[in-house]
Amino acid sequence: MQLNDASMAIRPRTAWEALDLGVLLARRHAALLMLSWALVTLPIFTLFSLLFWQYPTLALLLFWWLKPLYERLPLFILSKALFGDTPTLRQSIRALPQLLRSQWLASVTWRRFSVTRSFDLPVLQLEQLSGSARQQRLAVLGQRDSRAASWLTLVGMHLEMGLWLGALALMYMLIPQQMLADWNWQDLLGMSGDWLWFEHLSNLMYALVLAVWEPIYVASGFSLYLNRRTTLEAWDVELTFRRLQARVKTVLSVLLVGMGLWLLPVPNAALAAPDADETVQTKEASGPQSDRLLKQPLTSREASERISELLDQPPFRNRETVTRWRFTEEADGEPGWFARLLERLLRSELVAQRPDRLASVIEVFLWAALFGLTGWLLWRYRDWIKLYVNPRQTLRFRQRQPAPSALFGLDVQPESLPPDVIAEVQRLWHDHPREALGLLYRAFLSRLLHERQLPLKSSHTEGEILELLRHEAQPQLLDYAEALTRHWLGLAYGNQLPPDATRDELCQRWLTVFGSEASHD
Amino acid sequence: MSDTTPEPNDVAPHTSPNTQRQRASQLAQALRQELHKAVIGQQDVVDGVLTALIAGGHVLVEGVPGLGKTLLVRALARCFGGDFARIQFTPDLMPSDITGHAVYDMASEQFKLRKGPVFTNLLLADEINRAPAKTQAALLEVMQERQVTLEGRALAAPQPFLVMATQNPIEQEGTYPLPEAELDRFMLMLRMDYPQADEELALVRQVTRSVRTDILDVSGLRVLLQAKDVQALQKIASDLPLDDQVLDYAVRLARATRNWPGLTLGAGPRASIALVRCARARALLRGGDFVVPNDVKGCALAVLRHRVRLSPELDIEGTSVDQLLQQLLEQIAAPRL
Numbered sequence: 030m031q032l033n034d035a036s037m038a039i040r041p042r043t044a045w046e047a048l049d050l051g052v053l054l055a056r057r058h059a060a061l062l063m064l065s066w067a068l069v070t071l072p073i074f075t076l077f078s079l080l081f082w083q084y085p086t087l088a089l090l091l092f093w094w095l096k097p098l099y100e101r102l103p104l105f106i107l108s109k110a111l112f113g114d115t116p117t118l119r120q121s122i123r124a125l126p127q128l129l130r131s132q133w134l135a136s137v138t139w140r141r142f143s144v145t146r147s148f149d150l151p152v153l154q155l156e157q158l159s160g161s162a163r164q165q166r167l168a169v170l171g172q173r174d175s176r177a178a179s180w181l182t183l184v185g186m187h188l189e190m191g192l193w194l195g196a197l198a199l200m201y202m203l204i205p206q207q208m209l210a211d212w213n214w215q216d217l218l219g220m221s222g223d224w225l226w227f228e229h230l231s232n233l234m235y236a237l238v239l240a241v242w243e244p245i246y247v248a249s250g251f252s253l254y255l256n257r258r259t260t261l262e263a264w265d266v267e268l269t270f271r272r273l274q275a276r277v278k279t280v281l282s283v284l285l286v287g288m289g290l291w292l293l294p295v296p297n298a299a300l301a302a303p304d305a306d307e308t309v310q311t312k313e314a315s316g317p318q319s320d321r322l323l324k325q326p327l328t329s330r331e332a333s334e335r336i337s338e339l340l341d342q343p344p345f346r347n348r349e350t351v352t353r354w355r356f357t358e359e360a361d362g363e364p365g366w367f368a369r370l371l372e373r374l375l376r377s378e379l380v381a382q383r384p385d386r387l388a389s390v391i392e393v394f395l396w397a398a399l400f401g402l403t404g405w406l407l408w409r410y411r412d413w414i415k416l417y418v419n420p421r422q423t424l425r426f427r428q429r430q431p432a433p434s435a436l437f438g439l440d441v442q443p444e445s446l447p448p449d450v451i452a453e454v455q456r457l458w459h460d461h462p463r464e465a466l467g468l469l470y471r472a473f474l475s476r477l478l479h480e481r482q483l484p485l486k487s488s489h490t491e492g493e494i495l496e497l498l499r500h501e502a503q504p505q506l507l508d509y510a511e512a513l514t515r516h517w518l519g520l521a522y523g524n525q526l527p528p529d530a531t532r533d534e535l536c537q538r539w540l541t542v543f544g545s546e547a548s549h550d
Numbered sequence: 551m552s553d554t555t556p557e558p559n560d561v562a563p564h565t566s567p568n569t570q571r572q573r574a575s576q577l578a579q580a581l582r583q584e585l586h587k588a589v590i591g592q593q594d595v596v597d598g599v600l601t602a603l604i605a606g607g608h609v610l611v612e613g614v615p616g617l618g619k620t621l622l623v624r625a626l627a628r629c630f631g632g633d634f635a636r637i638q639f640t641p642d643l644m645p646s647d648i649t650g651h652a653v654y655d656m657a658s659e660q661f662k663l664r665k666g667p668v669f670t671n672l673l674l675a676d677e678i679n680r681a682p683a684k685t686q687a688a689l690l691e692v693m694q695e696r697q698v699t700l701e702g703r704a705l706a707a708p709q710p711f712l713v714m715a716t717q718n719p720i721e722q723e724g725t726y727p728l729p730e731a732e733l734d735r736f737m738l739m740l741r742m743d744y745p746q747a748d749e750e751l752a753l754v755r756q757v758t759r760s761v762r763t764d765i766l767d768v769s770g771l772r773v774l775l776q777a778k779d780v781q782a783l784q785k786i787a788s789d790l791p792l793d794d795q796v797l798d799y800a801v802r803l804a805r806a807t808r809n810w811p812g813l814t815l816g817a818g819p820r821a822s823i824a825l826v827r828c829a830r831a832r833a834l835l836r837g838g839d840f841v842v843p844n845d846v847k848g849c850a851l852a853v854l855r856h857r858v859r860l861s862p863e864l865d866i867e868g869t870s871v872d873q874l875l876q877q878l879l880e881q882i883a884a885p886r887l
Contacts, residue, residue, distance in 0.1 A: 491843065522791075
């Protein structure tokens with residue numbers, strides 16, 4: 030293969046540009062390609078049609094099925110024509126048996142439906158590769174442009190159909206009007222025996238369509254293949270070098286003569302030449318590795334050392350030491366302690382004799398790990414759980430919770446209260462009014478909590494308790510609560526001592542609201 | 551107007567403390583009634599603004615446009631006899647547009663200070679988050695120190711001084727979030743929500759009756775307060791008795807936000823201070839003689855919500871700051887005696 034002789038400009042192209050080039054190639058050799066195609070395929074078509082006259086569809090199917098074998102001839106012609114050696118029609122037909130010999134069975138069986146058929150064909154036919162070598166080659170070539178080859182096949186199928194239908198339409202238009210008057214579509218669809226010739230005629234149309242399209246299809250696949258090889262093997266670069274070589278070849282002889290003359294020893298110069306030792310030293314000194322700039326503050330050796338030193342540091346080189354556990358073997362080939370332990374464990378008698386016991390141990394270990402992890406998660410997120418689990422409990426669940434024993438620092442358990450609260454309040458009022466009112470308010474909260482089942486919390490303020498009571502719809506209780514809370518707040522936060530009359534009023538109203546102490550206790 | 555409504559300038563300094571307190575409380579309540587004439591519904595927001603006014607703080611009101619944020623301030627300004635200024639924050643607003651700047655006077659051939667709109671008693675910073683942080687920060691000094699430094703000279707802002715800023719929710723296009731340092735300067739952050747059905751009905755009825763077709767008319771409101779009245783109110787509120795247990799409760803609430811699960815940023819000491827001052831103001835507003843825990847708890851949400859930051863997990867989950875703070879308030883025990 031002489032790239033210099035190629036009839037096309039060899040350079041890397043995009044896949045679509047390569048396809049365009051394929052169409053151009055097919056057009057340039059259109060006559061030869063179509064004629065040769067027709068000469069090969071039409072006899073076969075005729076043979077099939079005659080053999081299966083009663084079964085025109087089968088005839089067409091067989092003809093269509095052998096398409097990959099027909100495509101070898103156009104590729105042969107194109108590959109020769111590319112390098113200026115266009116074969117004649119006779120040469121092409123003669124070469125056909127040889128072309129069909131290799132891998133014909135594979136082409137019409139398991140590779141029949143390959144969508145990259147035209148792209149793969151040159152590998153089979155021109156490179157004569159088969160088996161794994163062919164696979165590897167196709168894998169390399171198919172890294173690019175195989176998509177375009179697939180699209181070429183797909184579009185080709187539609188184009189064939191389109192051209193075929195067009196040809197049929199043309200044929201229909203050529204039928205005289207008088208004949209058409211007698212036709213009816215049921216006859217056409219019924220495909221009775223009288224219409225076999227029509228079917229064979231339409232098959233022939235398809236064969237003719239193939240004669241037009243198939244050379245283009247093969248040429249496009251071939252140009253895709255060439256483009257891929259141009260990219261892979263840098264044909265364009267090679268061509269450039271070859272051209273350069275051809276140009277320089279003429280100048281080279283002159284250049285060599287000139288160099289020879291310049292290097293010839295001059296007699297006078299020989300006299301002044303230094304002795305052999307000095308020559309050797311000079312040669313050595315002029316070597317790239319030798320020391321230079323010896324009379325400078327910075328010699329070439331020092332400079333070289335400094336450069337090496339700098340290059341050995343960041344950012345040119347970043348050394349990193351990573352130390353971690355690994356299960357692989359040590360550098361000296363010895364297995365690590367963990368690997369040794371595992372090996373010993375697996376080879377131990379326990380495993381060999383009682384594998385179920387080992388399984389139990391592992392199971393226990395896994396369960397322990399699960400419980401441990403769950404416990405750790407609960408502990409780790411205890412704050413979140415405390416925050417989000419409790420407040421989202423339902424009201425019913427809240428009510429089932431034990432009532433708080435203390436509110437606002439006051440013990441509100443019924444047991445902590447004196448048997449007769451009112452008597453105790455009246456006794457304490459004079460000397461310890463704060464304790465007396467505190468006791469009354471405490472008893473009040475206790476009653477709300479345990480008798481009225483009011484959902485009180487330690488975060489509730491006195492005002493919020495009143496708000497809760499407002500929803501209870503008990504005016505008498507609410508009035509009493511407002512009065513008691515007002516006096517309690519005044520004493521607790523405002524240091525305002527209630528008058529003695531308040532005592533009698535609160536105690537009296539207490540009995541009205543909650544009944545006598547005896548009934549409570 | 552009820553018979554109990556005091557006339558302006560009624561908070562005289564020479565009467566007894568109890569009488570003063572009662573009159574101050576009546577004045578505050580009268581102001582509330584007057585504001586409610588213009589602002590239909592929105593009880594909490596109106597109370598919040600009055601609380602901030604009495605507590606001597608600044609207030610940030612947030613809500614989608616068209617809920618009456620600006621109307622509320624306009625109404626307050628109407629009832630307020632002092633100076634009033636309004637700044638519409640825009641992306642191209644410069645700090646000097648707020649604080650003022652020096653201009654060259656051709657006649658005297660000297661630089662003269664031109665004071666910005668910030669030198670007023672009541673400043674409405676409308677849509678504050680439409681301006682970039684640089685411009686927002688121009689308010690920092692005056693909000694905290696009540697002074698503005700211009701050309702090296704510290705100029706005091708008039709007293710009382712209240713900044714009422716409105717902001718649209720951050721998700722809206724073309725808004726800049728307020729820096730935390732500035733958020734902390736606001737005593738309260740109030741959320742204005744859509745009105746209830748009956749409130750909206752009354753609002754629509756009232757607006758469509760007014761001369762201007764699209765907004766409520768505030769020209770009918772009475773001037774109830776002068777600058778010195780507000781100062782007197784603030785003085786009276788700050789003198790209200792506060793039990794140590796209530797103080798402790800306020801501090802405990804603020805401190806609880808600092809290590810509360812779900813909050814990545816807790817409230818600082820300014821929050822504790824604001825809680826106590828707001829509690830005093832609320833006590834005065836409700837006519838109380840002393841502060842009770844309910845006063846603290848009532849304003850805790852507005853004081854804390856803009857000073858804390860939700861953790862990303864909860865933010866993604868859709869939990870709001872208010873929900874989390876509500877849980878906090880439900881779990882912190884009320885004062886113990």
